[in-house]
Amino acid sequence: MELSNRLAQIPDSYFGKTMGRKVEHGPLPLINMAVGIPDGDTPKGILDEFSNALYKPENQKYVAFHGKDQFKQAIVDFYERHYQVSLDKEDEVCILYGTKNGLVNLPQCIVNPGETVLLPDPGYADYLAGVLLADAKPQSLVLEPPRYLPKWDQINKETLENTRLVYLTYPNNPTGSAASQKVFDDTIAQFKGSKTRIVHDFAYSAFGFEHDNPSILQSEGAKDLAIEIYSLSKGFNMSGFRVGFAVGNKEMIQALKKFQSHTHAGMFGALQDAATYALNNYDDFLQQQNTTFKRRRDQFTAKLDEENLPYEPMTGGIFLWLKTPPDFDGESFEKYLLKELSILVAPGIPFGEHGRNYVRISLALDDDQLMEATERLLSISHLYQ
CATH class of the missing domain: 3.90.1150.10 (Aspartate Aminotransferase, domain 1)
Structure with a gap:
């Protein structure tokens, strides 16, 4: 080969x-x-919406590269309703053909060769591929039992200063640990005013057993340096649909959108219609x-x-x-x-x-x-x- x-x-x-x-x-x-x-x-209602959308003439042709207006508006409304986070649907929303695409492609969008990226250990295995594809330098962000939360004061100062991107994921895959809002507040405070950017993988957002899972974007100043990647696969039982989105920091979102404009020609319109219906109707x-x-x-x-x-x-x-x-x-x-x-x-x-x-x-x-x-x-x- x-x-x-x-x-x-x-x-x-x-x-x-x-x-x-x-x-x-x-x-x-x-x-x-x-x-x-x-x-x-x-859910049957989502399947019915998808089925009906197949017959819409506009869904049998190319759609706007960066998504239908009603899908982006549904994302904005969903985040306002669930997290009290306001988003600009053009500047702060990027739809994704599966969240893995966004998570793996992001380093190629904002990280230069040789720059350091902190990856949670334990954490989702495929983050590493994105770092290596960008010729960047992966380094472990060690998460210790039983809570598996980052301890920024225990990380070498030089490492923190040289870090370009940090991956977080809560609820954590694989450990089942969850983060409080304070964890995100402390993280934003740690990197405020630095060159470091943060991506929070929010794939298991629906599953919080001691409290509702917070969004990192609820922390003050989060949109200055962080994006969050949300999946419809888990909470809505839509894994085969391959639909998700990234929201938050304008510059990171625009970088992802530019990358995507060169790698695919927009998401199938019927998928967008089904996802819109899910976000609007299945709280x-x-x-x-x-x-x-x-x-x-x-x-x-x-x-x-x-x-x-x-x-x-x-x-x-x-x-x-x-x-x-x-x-x-x-x-x-x-x-x-x-x-x-x-x-x-x-x-x-x-x-x-x-x-x-x-x-x-x-x-x-x-x-x-x-x-x-x-x-x-x-x-x-x-x-x-």
Whole structure:
């Protein structure tokens, strides 16, 4: 295979390698706890809107590169309604064909070769690819248990001064930790007046179990240096639609829009119509999603507590961060669970060096499967002794 030098330096995507692969497992029926999306169907009203939009003549042609006016207005209204954040729909909104595109493309838009980018460790694995594609220098932003929050006073001053971009993600994938508004206030204060910019991956925004998840843009001065990337995949059960958006700092948004104007010719109009309908009509559905996953979290962790299986506090998102037994790392424990219990999980190592002794468990399962998985996990509690 011929690869450019730049592409050759980028490791294969863990999820690209594993999604859809044939899984060989033990004798029990397979329970997939590695899936990274909620398990429910897309609401019927959104599907009906999408179906009807297919027949609109204007959606069978090119649309405006940077999105329909009504979609951008729906985004503005959604942020005002949920976060009391005012946005300019032309200057502070960028629609995305899946939020991963924005997260991976951003460094090429605003970071120069050799500049430092701080990546959360543990954190979403594919941020790294964007940094390497920009010929920038990735550096770990170590997040420590149990809360996995940044501690700016513990980072080398020279590193902070030389950082061009910081990635944050709360609720955190993979740890299930959530941030308070103070965390974002402190982050904005830390980098105010500097050259550093911030991107907050808000993919699991709908899932906050101790409190509603705040937007980083609610912090004073946030739009001077930060953008937030929001996904419709998780909260609205629309992962296959590949729709999201970035909002916030004008210069960063305009850079993303310029990049996109050279890489694709606008989002399919029917997708925009479906997304507009979702944002305008399904606030109650987001709350139902949160209630479902909080109940699953409570039931699942109560069972783990019976046998003292060690896990980190899950205060948001859809994942639980389970510590491996003493004689295992994440990869060997993943193989053990698949062979012995027919449970598929994600090893912690792809999420950063500080995930080495963990596995990520998704709660995107129906109640029967979730309880069956719990009983199987409890059967190996002796490994933790």
